[in-house]
Amino acid sequence: xxxxxxxxxxxxxxxxxxxxxxxxxxxxxxxxxxxxxxxxxxxxxxxxxxxxxxxxxxxxxxxxxxxxxxxxxxxxxxxxxxxxxxxxxxxxxxxxxxxxxxxxxxxxxxxxxxxxxxxxxxxxxxxxxxxxxxxxxxxxxxxxxxxxxxxxxxxxxxxxxxxxxxxxxxxxxxxxxxxxxxxxxxxxxxxxxxxxxxxxxxxxxxxxxxxxxxxxxxxxxxxxxxxxxxxxxxxxxxxxxxxxxxxxxxxxxxxxxxxxxxxxxxxxxxxxxxxxxxxxxxxxxxxxxxxxxxx
Ligand code: NAP
Numbered sequence: 001x002x003x004x005x006x007x008x009x010x011x012x013x014x015x016x017x018x019x020x021x022x023x024x025x026x027x028x029x030x031x032x033x034x035x036x037x038x039x040x041x042x043x044x045x046x047x048x049x050x051x052x053x054x055x056x057x058x059x060x061x062x063x064x065x066x067x068x069x070x071x072x073x074x075x076x077x078x079x080x081x082x083x084x085x086x087x088x089x090x091x092x093x094x095x096x097x098x099x100x101x102x103x104x105x106x107x108x109x110x111x112x113x114x115x116x117x118x119x120x121x122x123x124x125x126x127x128x129x130x131x132x133x134x135x136x137x138x139x140x141x142x143x144x145x146x147x148x149x150x151x152x153x154x155x156x157x158x159x160x161x162x163x164x165x166x167x168x169x170x171x172x173x174x175x176x177x178x179x180x181x182x183x184x185x186x187x188x189x190x191x192x193x194x195x196x197x198x199x200x201x202x203x204x205x206x207x208x209x210x211x212x213x214x215x216x217x218x219x220x221x222x223x224x225x226x227x228x229x230x231x232x233x234x235x236x237x238x239x240x241x242x243x244x245x246x247x248x249x250x251x252x253x254x255x256x257x258x259x260x261x262x263x264x265x266x267x268x269x270x271x272x273x274x275x276x277x278x279x280x281x282x283x284x285x286x287x288x289x290x291x292x293x294x295x
Pocket of ligand 1: 167169172194195196215219235236272276
């Protein structure tokens with residue numbers, strides 16, 4: 001069997017079209033434009049490119065978007081004051097602070113300072129708690145993107161054995177929580193593997209849906225995958241440069257061998273990656289609707 005590709009690029013494009021229409025409707029009917037501020041402290045090149053991509057997408061969708069470029073020398077107090085200003089700005093519905101922050105700033109303190117109603121990254125403990133009890137307003141973006149990939153590819157999660165490799169707070173734990181909810185697009189039996197797992201292949205071979213977020217190139221090989229499994233590769237590993245000077249990427253799954261065994265598989269790049277920014281936009285539209293009291 002050769003797996004069909006799940007194209008995150010194509011699914012993200014469809015969702016962005018829907019969000020563009022929704023944004024136009026909000027403006028026309030309720031005079032509300034989803035407002036997003038992205039805050040960048042310093043000049044980390046990867047962070048700069050992520051923030052630029054987020055700004056570009058939000059503008060394409062018709063958002064009211066502001067980019068705050070702050071110097072590396074910004075103090076924690078100044079950043080907290082800036083967040084407070086946007087917490088009180090009624091035109092801004094989503095606040096995104098790009099991580100990592102410079103070492104002299106406490107990231108936890110900063111993330112906790114964002115009004116949970118404007119926490120479109122879904123990292124505030126209030127939103128993490130709501131996700132765990134199945135009452136989320138905002139799901140964290142990468143896990144939300146994975147769930148959308150499954151739903152929109154027609155993958156049945158109800159009753160499925162889902163095995164997740166990785167237990168980080170931004171991918172592994174939240175996707176586990178999302179998929180075990182007694183809800184549409186979820187209701188799976190979930191197992192999480194990590195470096196303390198005794199026999200990882202024993203678990204991964206049982207997976208109807210295998211989600212890998214380990215940050216280890218080609219950690220999952222064909223012998224670890226059940227025939228016909230759906231494989232979602234979250235990993236983004238830089239493994240050198242292309243002749244054009246761009247980073248050469250690979251996932252956590254040995255794509256060439258695993259695609260011969262899986263039924264559906266996400267590529268890297270072009271799989272989970274494009275969904276993350278799209279889900280940030282979806283959360284911002286939702287935040288604008290909640291703020292405006294629109295169903
Ligand atoms: P992380 O914080 O480093 O967590 C990695 C997790 O994988 C940890 O729980 C670790 O276990 C586990 N792990 C590592 N090696 C393992 C192994 N050999 N066997 C079993 N478990 C193993 O990473 P992350 O932030 O979740 O990111 C994971 C990957 O996804 C990275 O490549 C990252 O770049 C990518 N990512 C992509 C997107 C996107 O938008 N496409 C977004 C976020 C992350 P322990 O807890 O025991 O250490």
